[in-house]
Amino acid sequence: MRSKAGRPCFEAIRRRYLPMAACLAAALTVCACHTTPGGSDDASASAPTLRIATYNIRHGRGTDDILDLDRTARAIATLDADIVALQEVDEKVGRSGGVDEAATLGRTLGMHHAFGSFMDYDGGRYGLAILSRWPIESATTWRLPTGNEPRVALAIEVDPPGIGPCTIVDVHFDWVKDDGFRFAQAEAVAERLSMLDRPWILLGDFNDSPGTRTRRLLGGLGIEGRGPEGGSATWPATAPTVDIDTIIAGPGETWHAFEKRIDPEETASDHRPVVADLPTPRRP
Numbered sequence: 001m002r003s004k005a006g007r008p009c010f011e012a013i014r015r016r017y018l019p020m021a022a023c024l025a026a027a028l029t030v031c032a033c034h035t036t037p038g039g040s041d042d043a044s045a046s047a048p049t050l051r052i053a054t055y056n057i058r059h060g061r062g063t064d065d066i067l068d069l070d071r072t073a074r075a076i077a078t079l080d081a082d083i084v085a086l087q088e089v090d091e092k093v094g095r096s097g098g099v100d101e102a103a104t105l106g107r108t109l110g111m112h113h114a115f116g117s118f119m120d121y122d123g124g125r126y127g128l129a130i131l132s133r134w135p136i137e138s139a140t141t142w143r144l145p146t147g148n149e150p151r152v153a154l155a156i157e158v159d160p161p162g163i164g165p166c167t168i169v170d171v172h173f174d175w176v177k178d179d180g181f182r183f184a185q186a187e188a189v190a191e192r193l194s195m196l197d198r199p200w201i202l203l204g205d206f207n208d209s210p211g212t213r214t215r216r217l218l219g220g221l222g223i224e225g226r227g228p229e230g231g232s233a234t235w236p237a238t239a240p241t242v243d244i245d246t247i248i249a250g251p252g253e254t255w256h257a258f259e260k261r262i263d264p265e266e267t268a269s270d271h272r273p274v275v276a277d278l279p280t281p282r283r284p
Helices: 011-031 069-079 101-109 180-194 213-219
Strands: 048-056 083-091 112-121 124-132 138-144 151-158 166-172 200-205 245-250 260-262 274-279
Touching (some): 048 166, 048 200, 048 245, 083 101, 083 112, 083 200, 101 112, 101 124, 124 151, 138 180, 151 180, 166 180, 180 200, 213 245
Parallel strands (some): 166 200
Antiparallel strands (some): 048 274, 083 124, 112 151, 151 166, 260 274
């Protein structure tokens, strides 16, 4: 389907956010990344943290069924995250106006980007993307067992100042009620994670709730962010009842416990973003 909205215009948001991105880049050369909140007497007050987020952007189509990638970019900018994993991303697909969404969001927000394709679709490709404030040293796709659609995990290597080398893995698992495909995909990801020789962060749209075998398997490999008291539901965005988007950091002995929050954005996509500030990992 070709969107009636056509090709989005990004000039206004680019003018607004690129100066902000330049300022952030300058600040990062001094403080590297976010710092842990706390008083001046707290030894951890100035410890760097990594702010990471996951957001299923529904190729820029909001809950009002309007395609508006400008609005998507504004929602991402509000998160002020160092790394953002995105799901349901189009690359030159007809339904989203033929836009390379990962590249466009990267330029608009002044961030590096990587894209991982699930499959060819409507004249382009459909898949995952990751945005990063720091250069992406490498990006690879891990082909996962095919479910109702082909699936990959997108893995990037980054070296955030004050945090150190990390692997960021973005996933979007199968969605149907029968979890057979979804669990097979989770097992494939778990096997690849076990082979990594550096701290990793796994995040994305798991399409499964806490307590299911998919979430137990992957959550057991590391530390999953603690949700807020009001719950961690992210879908549907207008009145969330289902907890399917999450952040897990591993291996478990490497990372400190952390909390995740659900951003209140309810219009730019049918999912709400999830954000977490991860403390500096323990390293040998």
